[in-house]
Amino acid sequence: MGQADGPESDKARERIIETASRLFASLGYDGTSAQTIADAAGLGIATVTELAGDKRDIYLTVMRRNYLATQAILDSAFTAFTPDRAGVLLVVDRFLDFYIDHPEVPELWIHRWLSDAADITGVEAQFLKPLRDRVNNAIQGIVSPDADVKVTTETIVWCVRGFVVGGMLTPEGEPHGPRNIVYLQRFRAYLHQLVTRLLGLDG
Missing domain, CATH: 1.10.10.60 (Homeodomain-like)
Structure with a gap:
């Protein structure tokens, strides 16, 4: 052995x-x-x-594990999914809660936004695209015909990553993230409003 x-x-x-x-x-x-x-x-x-x-191998293992963990959250969400506004918001909430519980995941992706690990290509295609496609395909048929589902999905991801990692500024200029229940509730309400309006799910 x-x-x-x-x-x-x-x-x-x-x-x-x-x-x-x-x-x-x-x-x-x-x-x-x-x-x-x-x-x-x-x-x-x-x-x-x-x-x-080596370091590259370890990085790919880390990214694959994060992909599988995110996939598991979506599996759980889509088990309870209904083809309506409530179902879409359920998926959004599960995604937000997952990132809150695992802030290292959005942090890793934000590093890639900043060209970190630029020599390791294909990571987004392998570990992001399948998740995006799954969400887009699930909601495409229940949204307003003029809604841009793909851009809306990306917008949700941008907003959630930014809030979880960077938080929101108070009137005094202090950042507060998801550990502050008041700011979390405010952000979640805004996210629901954003998704509802962008996808035309408000009636």
Whole structure:
């Protein structure tokens, strides 16, 4: 049995991926070295490479895990989905709640907006497009004929990522994010209004 096999190796591999996810979300892929991941995980660089691969391999594992987690949330939402305004808002709420519970996911995607990991191509096509297509296809038939479903979906994602990561400014200029219940309720109400109007679901 090699070092990369067995329960202890599985635990170590999991620690590597979880550690890398936090570091990539905080520092970006380009700002995180394989040695930094190894040090933060409390392992030697050779062990990290044997158990999880090089930095690129680890990054793709992190992004795939986030994709699967998001897919699971959509699975749950679409189980209860109804082809009407309430069903669409259910999906939107589940997406918002998922990002609130896992802020590292929007942080990772925002880093890619800023050209982080630009040498790793195809990530959006592999891990974002299938999710977008699923949502777009589910709601296309129940919205106003002149609604631009694809742009609306992107707008929802932009808004939710921005709120979860950056928050909203108070009148005094202080940022408050989703941990502030007042601002969360205000943002959720606005998001419902935005979606309803852009998709023509208000009657």
